[in-house]
Amino acid sequence: MTARRLSGRLGLPLLLAAVFAIGNARAADLPSAGDIDAISHTLGFVEGMPHAGKIRIGVVYDGSAETGRSDAAKVVDAVSAAAGPGSTQLGAVGIAAADIGTAADVDALLLMPGLKAFTRDIVAAATRRHLPTISTDPQCIEQQLCVLWVQAEPRVSVTLNTGLAEALSVRISPIFAMMVKRK
Numbered sequence: 001m002t003a004r005r006l007s008g009r010l011g012l013p014l015l016l017a018a019v020f021a022i023g024n025a026r027a028a029d030l031p032s033a034g035d036i037d038a039i040s041h042t043l044g045f046v047e048g049m050p051h052a053g054k055i056r057i058g059v060v061y062d063g064s065a066e067t068g069r070s071d072a073a074k075v076v077d078a079v080s081a082a083a084g085p086g087s088t089q090l091g092a093v094g095i096a097a098a099d100i101g102t103a104a105d106v107d108a109l110l111l112m113p114g115l116k117a118f119t120r121d122i123v124a125a126a127t128r129r130h131l132p133t134i135s136t137d138p139q140c141i142e143q144q145l146c147v148l149w150v151q152a153e154p155r156v157s158v159t160l161n162t163g164l165a166e167a168l169s170v171r172i173s174p175i176f177a178m179m180v181k182r183k
Helices: 003-023 033-043 068-081 116-129 162-167 174-179
Strands: 054-061 089-096 108-111 133-135 148-151 157-160
Touching (some): 033 068, 068 089
Parallel strands (some): 054 089
16 A cells, blocks of 8 residues: 555545544543543542542632633533442532632532633642542642542553642542552
8 A cells, every 4th residue: 555545545635534533632630531531430449438328529620720610510411321330329519619618518629621710729628528529630739739639541640749649638548559650
């Protein structure tokens, strides 16, 4: 097969893939079903998480952002439809970052992208309640906002922010802690 024929056959699929990826760039910021599954399994290794019943996740979003509430609602629905680790179920509720100080009955915080301006309030609330903070946003670790950064694609990867975990009094299973990246 000639190089021209091969490039012609591959050209259209590659072009369509690129257009699709650009068109869905905003959706890529939201946790995928694979990310939520990886988060669910990761929560199974956080000490103090319920081992029966429901793990309640607060989805923290920027309420001042134009699409913040609607994006968070999509994530809340996806988390609530997902299975939890072991015999647990997942439940979720949206929490505007500006309201993070208000008591919410949650076991963990899933942080949406773009929360840097709320770092102090989020960390203070998580510290008071010893809540693990989790995100799929790579900036979260750098901004000292999340204890765990989880990504499902291209392969599952978990990064543990050991300093923040210690500050929030969040304990991770020692076996699991040996298998993840540390920051």
